Amino acid sequence: MNRLANETSPYLLQHAHNPVDWYAWGDEALQKACDEDKPILVSIGYSACHWCHVMERESFENETIARRMNELFVCIKVDREERPDVDAIYMEAVQAMGVQGGWPLNVFLMPDAKPFYGLTYAPAQNWYNLLGGVREAFDTNREQLRQSAEGFAEHLNTSELARFNLTEGDPIFALETVETMYRKLATRFDTEDGGTGRAPKFPMPALYGFLLRYADLTGDASAYNQLTLTLNRMALGGIYDQIGGGFARYSTDRHWFAPHFEKMLYDNAQLLTLYSEAYTLTGNALYRDTVYGTIRFMERELLSPEGGFYSALDADSEGVEGKFYTWSAEELQTMLGDDFEWFEKLYTITDEGNWEEGRTNILHRTETNPAFADQMGWTAEKLETKLAYTHQKLMAERDKRIRPGLDDKMLCSWNGLALKGLVTAYRVFNEPDFLQTALRLAFFIRQKLTDSRNGGRLWHSYKMAPNSMPGRAKQLGFLEDYAAVIDGYLALYQATFNEDWLTEADRLAQYVFNQFDDVKTENSDAPHDPLFFFTDKSGEELIARKKEVFDNVIPASNSMMAHNLYTLSLLLDRPQYAKRVDQLLGQMQSLLEGEANYLTNWAALYAIRVRPTAEIALVGPDVQAFRREIDARFFPNKVLAGTEGKSGLPLLNLRTPIDGRTALYVCYNRACRLPVTSVDAMWEQVG
Template identity: 55%
Template sequence: MSQATTHKEAKANRLIHATSPYLLQHAYNPVNWYPWGEEALEKARKEDKPILVSIGYSSCHWCHVMERESFENDSIAAIMNEHFVAIKVDREERPDVDQIYMDAVQAMGQNGGWPLNVFLTSDQKPFYGGTYFPPQAWAKLLQQVATVYREKRSEVEESAEQLTNAIATSEVVKYRLKDEGTEYSINALDMMYDNIGQHFDKKRGGFNRAPKFPMPGQWLFLLRYYHLTDNQEALRQIEVTLNEIAYGGIYDQAGGGFARYSVDAEWLVPHFEKMLYDNGQLVSLYSEAYTVTGNELYKQVVYQTIEWLEREMTNSMGGFYSALDADSEGEEGKFYVWTKDEIEQITGNDSDLIIDYYNITEEGNWEEGKNILHKTVSDREFATKRGIDIESLAEKVVNANTLLLKARTHRVRPGLDDKALSGWNGLMLKGLVDAYVAFGEEKFLMLALNNAAFITDSMSDGNRLFRSYKEGKASIDGYLEDYAHVIDAFLALYQATFDEQWLTQARELTDYTLEHFYDSGEKLFFYTDDSSEKLIARKKEVFDNVIPASNSQMAINLYLLGVIYDHEDYKAKSRAMIGKMTTLLEGEPAYLYNWGILYTYLTAPIAEVAIVGTNAKNVRIDFAKKYYPNKVVMGTKQSSGLPLLEGKITKGDETTIYVCYNKTCKLPVTEVEEAFEQLK
């Protein structure tokens, strides 16, 4: 087979006009790629050719490998161009397309993953697919599929029809989701905890398997469970998990921010890509865990990760980029690893301490003498071992990290996926608000407000969201995921600032989803807007994964909005949604954790906290110093039209706190401690 064509010799294909960095990476492949759209689909129909859909994302390591081996190879490209209409899809821009064809590959009995390569009939119905293929196997498969499509067309179409029917089956039917009234109980939560607890890795945290994904929502659920039950074993498992992740190579010790997952069970060797959605949720998790535990490690992690966000992931308008690649110079992790000699040269007089602190060896813990920075003990234990006070250690580590970061600026950086996705921005916005609430750091609030303004000004049109933004242009209709996480973030921003514009926007976006996404028959939301492009199936997302399911988040949003606005229909819809999920939730809580968080809101009465007076914001800051997640917080300096603030007045000139349950209030108080006594 011939060698790959260089960019200088190559002609650009149709991907050259894309906004997606992933599609642009393939713009000079000899494959005659099309973006997903009517031009490609019409060509397949007109020429009666099968479609090859290849789905990935910009920071996907094996996507790059398959591109180098196959899609840049002239001979393999010639086979693809002759027999197929080849379509490249960025799964981050088009999760609706990805979800359909991922379901198809899994329905074929295969494991899903990316790159995802699926063969379709000319009318978009899938009949075969898989993930990564080595070049010789890929070339052989292309020839075989082309032959079968030509010579056994009726069998292919029959198989495709069956697969399409399977993936188009409603999730309500597929998972036997029934309308069940639910009596919310601690016993049921105990059952969920016991189910999850069977799989704990009690030594290293997380679950007893590899690879390990942080899955922050699972630990947020367990924090809420701990709050209701005071189960010390649950808290210990949360702390072990958060400590070990923060010590591990999955956390960028020098620069902040988390990689997507660890390939081993020790959190040591990461898959080095950094995703915005992971980091947003982990900032929320570590902030909330700090409020529970007061562990300074968690505060350090949050501050350092937000510094990384500001330094490397923020555009000039306050929007957040999507991802950093795992690779640089064609080598995974090269940007992040160090030899012992490099550490000695960079950190100078403190090199002996830093080498010990980060467990650096001559042999390396990665490959070829290269080391992934990681810790094995707490700073206090390390300081004791070295006979140094904790403050001096902290100063030396910060200095060393600054020097290492400076040295990294001379390296070739990993690729940056510089599109902004509204749902992922919502997750990071929520993380910033949670960090501001936990630590009272004004810089976090400014970053949050700038990002909220970016979403409002650049990624929305009235009460309608767009999915993607790049180079001054917003594109693609928002998915339910985008609405769900932006609404969640705006709700949090209102409760942190008492600025009602964010609450109003949250309600308007919610009402838009009810009009355009809600299935009143099945009482769940579709993933796509009713005005979006019609695909071969319209899916509903119900399982929580690395990102919480859009339906579970909308159920939480509806419930909280229902409480704040005293809106019974919102609350009824929320209860109907979780009512369908309860049987599944009790049996499979690990992948329904966000539904579990809603369950905790419904198990114990949710407190309606109203703060009224000129000092309302500062009282809110004091109020956040103790952990009490089962609440909504509203406030005003003078007056408000919100139902739960109407008629609330100050006691004399003092800012006054009202603690209410189901619109029935206890005596108004002026001290935060008194309000917390009422919450008990």
């Protein structure tokens, strides 16, 4: 076993038996490279990465290749999910070299950790030859490589202001600007199968969160149609586990049929929020079923005994991608008997198999439950009964199979996303179990991922220990951890009106200002940049300190913080928070108008700001009943504050029930209208 045996990351532990003399990222390895004047090989991946496993089998488990790696380099293995800061730096460096990014990411560094060459997957013989070539270049062309590495390091340290030509300015919130953003996005829509572009297709929840808000804001039928087309196809396609619930990371084809079977917590967490919100706009029962199925999957396969959620499930089992999830027609016929005939039609099963891996089938659908029931001449209730029976049978059989590997580390940011998703589902569907799971998760974050001995800062990663030993939290939290957890706490406050969660959200926001802000020295001529750094100023100093701007499969931490600060500014009357939001949006506006494809969570906040946000205060004995009635309707331009008695919160202070009845106060920009005692009357005031 190598040094990785002492790590907590399942991905690093997977490599603990490699003959490669791996180090984890840290001072020991970096100092060794300097002391021995040796180049560094950093190999970055994650536990559910298919091609990472392939490269391990072909190269890192090969004694001959490992011997060459050990002789020529200091070899460092990095879990990108545990160290997103390291991954972001070297991914950007490789892209600057003209290489398309991806994982496994293999980067060669000078002894001072500055990169000079990188690539993704390489077959074993190519990798063996490359190792020798890179080391020879290091030995014979050191000065040239040094200059190249200095150039890449200089690129990495170029500010976002300079790189993207961001300038200070006041945001101009105009409907025309939002329409410009939408038109830019619409040029990439697949109007036949949903999503954007061709293949592969990723769910991209932030994009459809923007479409939700844009369709609601403008009434644009094309936006509504693209939104519902995409959500329908994803929920019916193979990317969604039709038997067990939950979404795979992406579809390898344009039809959402054949997934890359790994299941990630961050996708499923965000899709809970998206499908729950979409249900309030559309009333589509498919979206409700998708939310319920996804939560069942998360609780069954990702929920830890301590209340936090594990990170991911592998795509492979027994060395075969998708083996756990696919079926032969013969298997299904044997198990289902008379039910096979209709099941075969609904899930498009064929004897030859509908997937490339032999005679196997991916279960996917083209018909919704109501449409298929009509086709078969059944009632909706009859189909539901049959589906429950057959799914239960198949799940019992599937549970006998060898399971995909589980990445059982718990990441703070992803659990924050899960908290938001669970709370949103509770607010929409009023399922008490959803709230109980959410509360248990929130307490897990406070107890296991919050460092109470050091000012209540967050940890990024937590791993349970075997044999009931205390678990281990490690790695100082990143901006994404604070942004996601604050968002989850704000949602939880607006669902429960327990002010502890609002207080904790504000405390974390103040920590962000103290530790992540780009504070200029008094003598600096550089303009103030309102974007926050990704890393805590108390954390490890890398070759560059980055800021996350662009939204991806997870929104940028800066865009999440902008949403959070806007909500906090309204709930707590924090003008300084509102000012920072305007600075951020003002700086981003020109980029938003030109590059909305990569800034959809920013665009969603911009769309909210086009019209005033309703500050709704509920006071009296029925605040929860009124809250449920309000949350049943899609209306993102609101914040909710509530109390059954008295509260010192700005929106609730000095507000009282009316003749013992619960009162609703609608306020805009701190000016309130006359209180009313029904939600219908409240909606009339909101307009």
